[in-house]
Amino acid sequence: MLIRVDSGSSLPLYDQIASGIRRAIADGEVGRGERLPAAKELAASLDVNMHTVLKAYGMLREEGIIEVRRGRGVTVIDQPADRAALAESARRLVADARRAGLTTAEIVDLVEAHATD
Amino acid sequence: MLIRVDSGSSLPLYDQIASGIRRAIADGEVGRGERLPAAKELAASLDVNMHTVLKAYGMLREEGIIEVRRGRGVTVIDQPADRAALAESARRLVADARRAGLTTAEIVDLVEAHATD
DNA sequence: ACCTATTTGTCCGTATGTATG
DNA sequence: CCATACATACGGACAAATAGG
Numbered sequence: 338m339l340i341r342v343d344s345g346s347s348l349p350l351y352d353q354i355a356s357g358i359r360r361a362i363a364d365g366e367v368g369r370g371e372r373l374p375a376a377k378e379l380a381a382s383l384d385v386n387m388h389t390v391l392k393a394y395g396m397l398r399e400e401g402i403i404e405v406r407r408g409r410g411v412t413v414i415d416q417p418a419d420r421a422a423l424a425e426s427a428r429r430l431v432a433d434a435r436r437a438g439l440t441t442a443e444i445v446d447l448v449e450a451h452a453t454d
Numbered sequence: 455m456l457i458r459v460d461s462g463s464s465l466p467l468y469d470q471i472a473s474g475i476r477r478a479i480a481d482g483e484v485g486r487g488e489r490l491p492a493a494k495e496l497a498a499s500l501d502v503n504m505h506t507v508l509k510a511y512g513m514l515r516e517e518g519i520i521e522v523r524r525g526r527g528v529t530v531i532d533q534p535a536d537r538a539a540l541a542e543s544a545r546r547l548v549a550d551a552r553r554a555g556l557t558t559a560e561i562v563d564l565v566e567a568h569a570t571d
Numbered sequence: 572a573c574c575t576a577t578t579t580g581t582c583c584g585t586a587t588g589t590a591t592g
Numbered sequence: 593c594c595a596t597a598c599a600t601a602c603g604g605a606c607a608a609a610t611a612g613g
Contacts, residue, residue: 387584409590
């Protein structure tokens with residue numbers, strides 16, 4: 338898995354790492370169900386602290402794209418895409434947001450705030 | 455704001471702190487829009503590390519209950535219930551979309567498609 | 572415009588705990 | 593029992609946003 342980080346970037350290192358892993362998965366560089374390197378190893382290879390990698394892993398776990406378990410490591414979740422459920426989620430979000438009085442632009446902002454690349 | 459933590463508990467300190475703050479808000483001990491103590495202060499009063507308090511604050515921010523800003527401190531959000539539900543919906547949508555391999559731009563497109571003005 | 576203090580954000584390092592195999 | 597690997601908590605350092613003088 339090829340990831341590069343730039344300590345001079347304005348983006349936090351953990352964001353860069355999370356993005357790199359998302360890309361690696363999207364590109365099929367790491368397959369579904371496959372294991373990602375241990376935090377300690379990835380940290381060493383990127384020359385960052387283990388906590389920084391663990392924070393990136395934690396983000397991806399909250400996004401539901403990896404499974405993180407102590408003693409076992411990190412694996413990419415293998416789940417088929419369900420576009421129907423996705424559309425339903427989007428519909429429900431918009432409905433709730435409308436009820437709360439949000440404009441379309443505000444809804445987009447809200448979504449983007451939860452979709453940090 | 456009265457919070458108690460037990461280092462002997464099986465629950466992490468940051469969970470205990472977050473729970474304590476949720477309760478304090480629910481009980482009206484701290485009002486909407488009011489400010490919570492600086493992380494450093496709360497940490498000192500609970501005899502825990504500042505980072506532990508910051509982690510608790512981060513959790514509550516993700517839940518949409520509080521607003522945390524650098525240099526300004528932490529304030530309780532006006533409509534926690536609605537915003538919290540919205541944030542949760544947005545989080546879930548993004549997680550599902552990520553799992554389906556969508557990029558941020560594609561997620562925004564999906565939302566906009568359901569938010570025709 | 573400048574300076575200072577405050578406050579959170581990020582990153583590092585270390586130590587210890589806990590689940591897994 | 594032992595090694596691996598993440599989880600929690602501590603501490604320190606510096607950066608960046610904010611507020612106020």
